[in-house]
Amino acid sequence: MRLAGGTSYPGTELRVIDILLADDQELVRTALVALLELEDDFHVVATVGRGDEVVSAVERTQPMVVLLDIEMPGLDGISAAIEVHRHYPNCRIIMLTTFGRPGYLRRAMESGASGFVVKDAPAATLAATIRSVAEGRTVVDPVLAGEALSIGQSPLSPRESEVLGAFRHGAPVAEVAAHLHLSEGTVRNYLSSAITKTGTKNRASALLRAEELGWLSSP
Amino acid sequence: MRLAGGTSYPGTELRVIDILLADDQELVRTALVALLELEDDFHVVATVGRGDEVVSAVERTQPMVVLLDIEMPGLDGISAAIEVHRHYPNCRIIMLTTFGRPGYLRRAMESGASGFVVKDAPAATLAATIRSVAEGRTVVDPVLAGEALSIGQSPLSPRESEVLGAFRHGAPVAEVAAHLHLSEGTVRNYLSSAITKTGTKNRASALLRAEELGWLSSP
DNA sequence: CCTCGCGCATGACACTTGTCATCATGAATT
DNA sequence: AATTCATGATGACAAGTGTCATGCGCGAGG
Structure with missing residues (x-):
């Protein structure tokens, strides 16, 4: 058949x-x-x-x-x-x-x-x-x-999508910063620019949008 | 067969x-x-x-x-x-x-x-x-x-799971409050008790845990 | 060469969140 | 009738979050 x-x-x-x-x-x-x-x-x-x-x-x-x-x-x-x-x-x-x-x-x-x-x-x-x-x-x-x-390719820099992706489990900034060996301020900066680039207002919606467009790096 | x-x-x-x-x-x-x-x-x-x-x-x-x-x-x-x-x-x-x-x-x-x-x-x-x-x-x-x-059944009251579930799209408190016709304070209270009951530290992880246990009401 | 973007950091500020005490109401138990 | 409990509200406070200005070093491209 x-x-x-x-x-x-x-x-x-x-x-x-x-x-x-x-x-x-x-x-x-x-x-x-x-x-x-x-x-x-x-x-x-x-x-x-x-x-x-x-x-x-x-x-x-x-x-x-x-x-x-x-x-x-x-x-x-x-x-x-x-x-x-x-x-x-x-x-x-x-x-x-x-x-x-x-x-x-x-x-x-x-x-x-x-x-x-x-x-x-x-x-x-x-x-x-x-x-x-x-x-x-x-x-x-x-x-x-x-x-x-x-839609074109992801506007997020590799580091931005990595940092954003690190928030998938809902951890607070301090934990993510420690996990990535970054200062908290740096993490918040990446987060901020990722939020801006995704056109959203907070990390949660930025995460949702990035995920639905396939913009996050490795799972 | x-x-x-x-x-x-x-x-x-x-x-x-x-x-x-x-x-x-x-x-x-x-x-x-x-x-x-x-x-x-x-x-x-x-x-x-x-x-x-x-x-x-x-x-x-x-x-x-x-x-x-x-x-x-x-x-x-x-x-x-x-x-x-x-x-x-x-x-x-x-x-x-x-x-x-x-x-x-x-x-x-x-x-x-x-x-x-x-x-x-x-x-x-x-x-x-x-x-x-x-x-x-x-x-x-x-x-x-x-x-x-x-694990037993959900410890969340119907209202708690409803309010928590309203945050699935990453909206800020003000929007959810308006959408549910509640005051912002009330929404934060429900959120707070949902966070406590799920044993987490913020709404994002509370959401994840509630979702993975099937504790959220209607999609 | 010199700019531009990226990575990384700090500090300051405003705003959002999470917690708690307190209070009122109505429905369901006891 | 008294008690418990979910719902709903307010106000206050401490943490956490998002934004911005500013700085430094590095490598790629004009």
Whole structure:
């Protein structure tokens, strides 16, 4: 069965695409395998539930395409993509994630990914993306791509996004300052400029906005 | 094929369980359908992507079991469960969610659900839960049930959790006070006691803790 | 070379938050 | 009838937070 994309004529032999799937939720992972295996030109050769298991699984199974969720324990999807791309540059990577954060998209593509699909997309989109990417093309959800271009990249300096991100657990300034080996004043200055640049009025909303745009560095 | 649970002998006729699936992410929804349809005693009669479409879909298709994600646009899963349970008390409900918030579990069961499965669980667990629930039993992940019992219910008064929840978007006190038609002082008092009861030091961490335990009222 | 941006720091100031004491009301218990 | 308790309010005070001016050193680019 084919959900979308590609062409196959009677008598044409099928080129099976070997896929590795990385997603932290077991049920979703298994379900996606069931979905992908409905296509007769897809074959899932391995699945992993942690980012830090991706590279060794790629080594073992040599898949053609790797589907990577961004939110994963151990190692996030972007970092995993960088690792895979460094060791196996011929291996195609598709990011598959819940949120279409424009900043994520940019970093994903810079990390060596060839495709970006949100979990809100229909199954046909995923199938079509896998086939296109396997053939060497680069595929990004057009809506997302437009958003990413219109919003542009993060206005936050690396340090600003690092400091802002350090407040994700609601710690007070003093703790964050100690943790980053900075003075409290410095932390408040970075915070202040991050608040200004995000167009918000306090750290909490700055954090929310930065997060929804994918402007925060490493989790 | 059967992943787990139940018994079937050669010659025994199969009782097919009609299922309605509600999940906001199209890809996950489709994938879960593919997974469930692998079982020859499951049949997915309808899927919806919004909480406020659940009841009418139940009316139309009269499923035996409803699988409800908690996070959904339109109407959250718990409220949807209450509606379904009121109109169709014979229809069995299973909550299927990303997080095992103990508070969610409690409210889910009070809302008339018969089962609670986290998306981290293996597919066999879901299948077994569906079969058990269809036969009239009540099934809750034992780990989760233990947690819920050990933590107990929310110590926050309804008003406290409402006020605390109003800070989810990072608004300052003045705005929240205006929005809730309260004086600023009152808001700060509720906030203060919520902070105390969650054992935290500021509203941000109070919010995080309350959220992770499922202590906040309506989204 | 010299400016510009970034990283880092200090100190001062105004404003926001968190805590506490106190008080009033109405509903539910005892 | 007395007590408890959630709701709602005020005022005062201490901490925490956000802004700004100012300073220094460094590296990249005009």
